[in-house]
Amino acid sequence: MPAFVRASLGLHVAAGAAALLPGGWPWALGAVVANHAALSAAGLWPRSALLGPNIRQLPAAAAALGEVAITIDDGPDPEVTPIVLDLLAEHGGQATFFCIADKARQHPALTRRIVAAGHSVQNHSLRHRHNFSLLGPRGFEREIGTAQDVLADVTGIRPHCFRAPAGLRNPLLDPVLHRLGLHLVSWSRRGYDTRQADPAAVQARLQQGLAGGSILLLHDGHAQRSAAGRAVLLEVLPPLLHHLRQQGLQPVTLADALPPRRTSTPSS
Numbered sequence: 001m002p003a004f005v006r007a008s009l010g011l012h013v014a015a016g017a018a019a020l021l022p023g024g025w026p027w028a029l030g031a032v033v034a035n036h037a038a039l040s041a042a043g044l045w046p047r048s049a050l051l052g053p054n055i056r057q058l059p060a061a062a063a064a065l066g067e068v069a070i071t072i073d074d075g076p077d078p079e080v081t082p083i084v085l086d087l088l089a090e091h092g093g094q095a096t097f098f099c100i101a102d103k104a105r106q107h108p109a110l111t112r113r114i115v116a117a118g119h120s121v122q123n124h125s126l127r128h129r130h131n132f133s134l135l136g137p138r139g140f141e142r143e144i145g146t147a148q149d150v151l152a153d154v155t156g157i158r159p160h161c162f163r164a165p166a167g168l169r170n171p172l173l174d175p176v177l178h179r180l181g182l183h184l185v186s187w188s189r190r191g192y193d194t195r196q197a198d199p200a201a202v203q204a205r206l207q208q209g210l211a212g213g214s215i216l217l218l219h220d221g222h223a224q225r226s227a228a229g230r231a232v233l234l235e236v237l238p239p240l241l242h243h244l245r246q247q248g249l250q251p252v253t254l255a256d257a258l259p260p261r262r263t264s265t266p267s268s
């Protein structure tokens, strides 16, 4: 259990005792309210590690080799994803697709095409629910565990990485991921390409501070359209891949760069 979550539980026990003292309950209530605000804030901060391990960079060995990970969320999309695959093949580079399992189930041939091209398919939940971060253990189990089964069924490979919808979560998520053997993966740089329609601005954001070990976030589903009416990543990928090559950086998949999460060790 992460130290922050353990400390929060300790605080609740202490507040329970303090509430029994004369005049103690307003202080106890205040402490608990403040602690819940802090826990919620940590869950709204996608790159935070306060609620459990959260991978924002590739391991040091991969970073030293100049490896980076391009991650592409919210697909597969029958119109956009095939063009993404063509661009990756043309310009050279492997990517990781955090797929919504319901969409993978609707487009199984396309999902298998991603894997056949040497890319990786990972878990971005079953339905990408907007209230994902409010779920409890059973809801997480349903959204994540079912997505594991669907993606394994479609591709023949069981994912070992999970990304939360919109990056939002709560303290009950990590025990579920641990049991399913899933790493929580966020990102180093994101392009905000679900909102930003200017491909140059998205590319500039991704390239700021880009280095070996960076994990980049783009979208083939829910993508904003450029002035030309195309999903923004279709205009970002060619110059981005060119930039990576110029910098001596190699786009690899999370399947290649991240070892599996161990599930058999007791949690500490």
Ligand SMILES: [Zn+2]
Pocket (backbone or CB within 6 Å): 073, 074, 124, 128, 164, 165, 166
């Ligand atoms: Zn998403």
